[in-house]
Amino acid sequence: xxxxxxxxxxxxxxxxxxxxxxxxxxxxxxxxxxxxxxxxxxxxxxxxxxxxxxxxxxxxxxxxxxxxxxxxxxxxxxxxxxxxxxxxxxxxxxxxxxxxxxxxxxxxxxxxxxxxxxxxxxxxxxxxxxxxxxxxxxxxxxxxxxxxxxxxxxxxxxxxxxxxxxxxxxxxxxxxxxxxxxxxxxxxxxxxxxxxxxxxxxxxxxxxxxxxxxxxxxxxxxxxxxxxxxxxxxxxxxxxxxxxxxxxxxxxxxxxxxxxxxxxxxxxxxxxxxxxxxxxxxxxxxxxxxxxxxxxxxxxxxxxxxxxxxxxxxxxxxxxxxxxxxxxxxxxxxxxxxxxxxxxxxx
Numbered sequence: 001x002x003x004x005x006x007x008x009x010x011x012x013x014x015x016x017x018x019x020x021x022x023x024x025x026x027x028x029x030x031x032x033x034x035x036x037x038x039x040x041x042x043x044x045x046x047x048x049x050x051x052x053x054x055x056x057x058x059x060x061x062x063x064x065x066x067x068x069x070x071x072x073x074x075x076x077x078x079x080x081x082x083x084x085x086x087x088x089x090x091x092x093x094x095x096x097x098x099x100x101x102x103x104x105x106x107x108x109x110x111x112x113x114x115x116x117x118x119x120x121x122x123x124x125x126x127x128x129x130x131x132x133x134x135x136x137x138x139x140x141x142x143x144x145x146x147x148x149x150x151x152x153x154x155x156x157x158x159x160x161x162x163x164x165x166x167x168x169x170x171x172x173x174x175x176x177x178x179x180x181x182x183x184x185x186x187x188x189x190x191x192x193x194x195x196x197x198x199x200x201x202x203x204x205x206x207x208x209x210x211x212x213x214x215x216x217x218x219x220x221x222x223x224x225x226x227x228x229x230x231x232x233x234x235x236x237x238x239x240x241x242x243x244x245x246x247x248x249x250x251x252x253x254x255x256x257x258x259x260x261x262x263x264x265x266x267x268x269x270x271x272x273x274x275x276x277x278x279x280x281x282x283x284x285x286x287x288x289x290x291x292x293x294x295x296x297x298x299x300x301x302x303x304x305x306x307x308x309x310x311x312x313x314x315x316x317x318x319x320x321x322x323x324x325x326x327x328x329x330x331x332x333x334x335x336x337x338x339x340x341x342x343x344x345x346x347x
Contacts, residue, residue, distance in 0.1 A: 032056075059095065069093065080111050098126075107136075123152070130158075146174075156184075178206075194222075210238075226254070242269070267296070282309075290316075299323075319346045 032045030043054040051066040059075040062082035069084050074092035082095035088102045094109030102108050102118040110126030114134070118124055121137040130142040136152045146158040149165045156168040161177040172184040177193045187200040194206040197213045204214060205221040214220050216232045226238035230246040242254035246261045253268040257276065261267045265280040270288035275295075282294040288303040299309040305316035305323070314323035317331040328344030330337070337347045 062095065065095075069095075074107075074109050075111070082111075162190075220248075267294075282311075299325075314344070319344070321345065 032043050032047035034047055034050065035042045039049060040051040042052060043050045046056050046060055046062070047054060048062055049064045053068045054065055055070045057071065058073045059071055059079050059082060061078050065082070065084045066086055068087045068089070071090040071093055075082065075094040080096050083097045083099070084095040085099045087100055088095070088098055091105045092107055092109055093102055093104050094111065096111045098108070098110050098114045100116045102114060102116065104120035104124065106120065107122045108114060108118055108120045108124035110124070110130065112126060112128045114124065114126045114130045116132045118132060118134045123136045123139040124130070124134065125141040127143040129145045129147070130140065132148045134140055134148060134150045138152065138154045140146070140150055140152040140156050142158045144158065144160045145163065146156065146166070147163045150156055150162065151167045153169045155170050156162065156166055156172040157174070159175045161179065162172065162174045162182065163179045165181045166172060166178070167183045169185045171187050172178070172182060173189040175191050177195065178188060178190045178198065179195045181197045182188050182194065183199045185201045187202050188194065188198055188204040190206040192206065192208045194204065194210045194214070195212055198204050198210060199215045201217045203216040203219040204210070207223045209225045209227070210220065210222040211225070212228045214226065214228055214230045218232070218234045220226060220230055220232040220236040222238040224239050225241040226236060227241065227243045229244055230236050230242070232248045234248065234250045236242065236246055236248045236252045238254040240254065241256045241258065242252060243258040245259060246252050248263040250264050251266040251268070252261050252263045255269055256271045256273070257267065257269040258273045260274060261276045263278045265278060266283060267276045267278045268283040268285070270285050272282070272284055272290045272292065272294065274292045276282050276292070278296040280296060281298045281300055282296045284290050284301040284303050286302045289306060290301050290309070291306045293308045295310045297312045299311045299314045301309070301316035304318045305321055307321040309316070309323050311325045313327045314325045315329040316323065319330045323330070323344040324342070326341060328340050328342070330344050330346060333347050
């Protein structure tokens with residue numbers, strides 16, 4: 001290829017500078033260079049409504065983009081009405097409503113919502129809803145709902161509900177409900193209900209109800225009801241009802257306990273219904289009842305026993321059933337029959 005003469009080279013440079021100057025003036029005036037049309041094709045700059053392939057430094061006052069939107073930085077605050085549909089790509093792609101595929105080299109900014117497949121090494125969030133398949137290296141959050149497959153290296157959070165398959169390396173929390181398969185490396189929490197499969201590395205809890213398969217490395221707790229298959233490394237408890245199959249390393253209890261309950265040390269409550277097994281004590285508080293069977297070294301029923309207790313020491317105020325153990329105490333029996341070895345009942 002022949003080399004350009006110095007004079008021709010200088011002329012080409014001057015021509016290029018002139019062309020850049022003219023194009024720059026056009027971009028300032030029109031905010032974008034659009035080929036072949038103002039509304040579709042290829043766009044360089046801050047086009048407001050465009051379909052096709054678009055490149056811009058930072059979006060401002062955008063209305064609607066459909067296609068591929070490549071930006072070099074996050075949108076300005078005045079971009080709160082922008083609807084971007086298609087592929088959004090860049091260090092911090094964003095808009096009011098992002099729909100389609102969003103890939104942020106750092107993060108993703110949804111001023112209102114993010115819908116589709118979203119991937120960011122650091123984090124992503126939206127003031128309202130995040131819906132779809134969402135993968136974030138650090139954190140993921142939504143002001144309202146988080147729905148779909150949600151995975152974050154550190155934490156997940158939603159102002160309202162989290163629904164779907166949600167995994168967080170550390171913690172996961174929702175202002176209302178968590179529903180689906182929910183796993184937090186340290187903990188899972190819901191202000192209202194946790195329904196489905198809920199697993200917390202240390203603990204899991206809900207302000208109202210936990211229903212389904214519930215697992216806590218240390219503890220499980222619900223303000224009202226804990227129902228289903230409940231497994232806790234140390235303790236499991238609920239304000240009103242603990243029901244189903246419950247296994248706790250140390251203790252399990254509620255106002256009412258129903259089903260099969262197994263605890264390393266203690267099972268307790270006001271009303272116990274079903275089969276309850278403990279390494280230390282099964283305890284029914286004053287004026288409560290046991291309906292079913294209790295097996296532990298010390299079965300302490302400070303109310304009515306309806307059914308069977310098996311232990312070293314069995315105590316009940318009233319029995320409508322049988323006590324089997326070394327020492328069997330029925331407080332309301334006649335004198336001489338209150339304490340018996342091997343066997344006792346109401347006489």
